[in-house]
Amino acid sequence: MIRHALAGRDLDAARAALGPVLTYGPEVIEALVTCWAVLDGPTGKLLAPALPELVASLIAHAELPADPGISDALLAMSPATIDRRLKPYRSGLIAGKGRSRTRPGSLLKSSIPLKTWHEWSDTTPGFTEIDLVSHDGGDDNGHSATPSTRPEQ
Numbered sequence: 001m002i003r004h005a006l007a008g009r010d011l012d013a014a015r016a017a018l019g020p021v022l023t024y025g026p027e028v029i030e031a032l033v034t035c036w037a038v039l040d041g042p043t044g045k046l047l048a049p050a051l052p053e054l055v056a057s058l059i060a061h062a063e064l065p066a067d068p069g070i071s072d073a074l075l076a077m078s079p080a081t082i083d084r085r086l087k088p089y090r091s092g093l094i095a096g097k098g099r100s101r102t103r104p105g106s107l108l109k110s111s112i113p114l115k116t117w118h119e120w121s122d123t124t125p126g127f128t129e130i131d132l133v134s135h136d137g138g139d140d141n142g143h144s145a146t147p148s149t150r151p152e153q
Contacts, residue, residue: 028073031064044082
């Protein structure tokens, strides 16, 4: 504070807010989104190791610009940076991609009384709820093919 006062700076003035320092420009992020969408929206940890081969293939097929600066920047990105830069795009492209199809039953919550450990001697059988697991790989149209039943192509 003494040094600033001797330099003639106003000590009560508010400091200017620093903006984010962006290493990757919009053209690099656009190329990243293209790579991410081609692989069906993986996380940064899965996308980063796949980028060297994918970028070369997309450039060869004219899906990405052949600018070496863009490809070098894509290959230099860390998985955490990939996840941060793709955050705005995740909800738009991969919208309904959930893992669980099981929904909690309201009947179960209302029919089972809360009991402590010493109240279980007077229970009577009666109600059962079963949790089903879907093994269709996300295709609920009834056409799930396991490896043993998949037709040869």
